[in-house]
Amino acid sequence: MHTDHLDMNLLRLFEAVYRLGSVSLAAEALGLSQPATSQGLTRLRLALGDALFVRANGRMRPTLRAERLAAVVQPAMTAIQDVLKTEDRFDPSRSRMTLRMHMNDIGEARLLPEFMAALHCDAPGIRVHTAPLPHGEIVDALETGSIHFALGFLPSITGTEKIELLSDRYAVVVRAGHPMTSASKRKATLQDLRRLEYVAVRTHSETLRILQQLDLDGRLVLSSAHFLALPAIIARTDLAVVMPEAIARRFVDAKSYALLPTDLPRSRFTVSLHWSRRFESDPAHKWMRDLFVRLFVGQQR
Structure with a gap:
């Protein structure tokens, strides 16, 4: 598992797919093309050694590893966004x-x-x-x-x-x-x-x-x-x-x-x-x- 140099943008991509249940919707939310989003998700899967999402009933369903990762990544992303928003205004x-x-x-x-x-x-x-x-x-x-x-x-x-x-x-x-x-x-x-x-x-x-x-x-x-x-x-x-x-x-x-x-x-x-x-x-x-x-x-x- 090679995570020492993991691109943090891949975690943003992961969080968007997890939250929206769709690669195409995640690509739209992040302003990326669908091929670029798919490639990024593949890179993250290889880095973590897990499928992360499987397609079921028209949605991308998280694996158990993805559930554990989301429990950490989502609060972190929210906290970062809150800090950035707060710092922008007084x-x-x-x-x-x-x-x-x-x-x-x-x-x-x-x-x-x-x-x-x-x-x-x-x-x-x-x-x-x-x-x-x-x-x-x-x-x-x-x-x-x-x-x-x-x-x-x-x-x-x-x-x-x-x-x-x-x-x-x-x-x-x-x-x-x-x-x-x-x-x-x-x-x-x-x-x-x-x-x-x-x-x-x-x-x-x-x-x-x-x-x-x-x-x-x-x-x-x-x-x-x-x-x-x-x-x-x-x-x-x-x-x-x-x-x-x-x-x-x-x-x-x-x-x-x-x-x-x-x-x-x-x-x-x-x-x-x-x-x-x-x-x-x-x-x-x-x-x-x-x-x-x-x-x-x-x-x-």
Whole structure:
């Protein structure tokens, strides 16, 4: 029995003859000529050493060997067809998937409001789980599928597929009515900035880099583990915080905060969407990528 190099198309032919009980009907269903179908069935008979079908009462009746083979081949063919059909489409309105993403707290504040609003309209059954991962674990998490995407300013992440979503810059935020905002409308100088005291979040390395580069890290009086408490602290003190301008402007709109006009070094950054090439063709994955692009690409401050 020589089955090591068996043509899988012969099993498709076998399944069609078994299901339809006719060589001619199988040929029609597979788009083959009847001679080609007969030749293929002969090849399969020789390979398996069994007649497989015998003619009786106008139909091709399976042998016992064919019955056992059909019990394996038919479910396999059905499963393959189901997978291929499923992979060809994605219906967001009916999906119940859980979308898992690397995102820090500032990224959540910047991206999730618009993203969740869009999901609520187009894919209300999709659940979202975000968590910040150590940067050294992100690539492996993307490759294994434990997360679908990583979003943020991630210059240390290499070897992934990515697209730039939006650009922003860091700004200095103080409370409304802060003495430095009322003193003058001119841009704050480095000397002005060195008179301020600062709060920062330890996990946001770019904020700390800017403070260090300006020799302001000695003016850091609060190093917090989380961003959430900082707005309330700023509103009640003369402390300042360096943070992305797009988020800062939302606080300014609340009339409790003010942006100090100043130029910070290397303050512009780009937020990118990262993913693994393994999932490039997955329809659900592609739909999510397209949604991020539609919502955010080209947004700049």
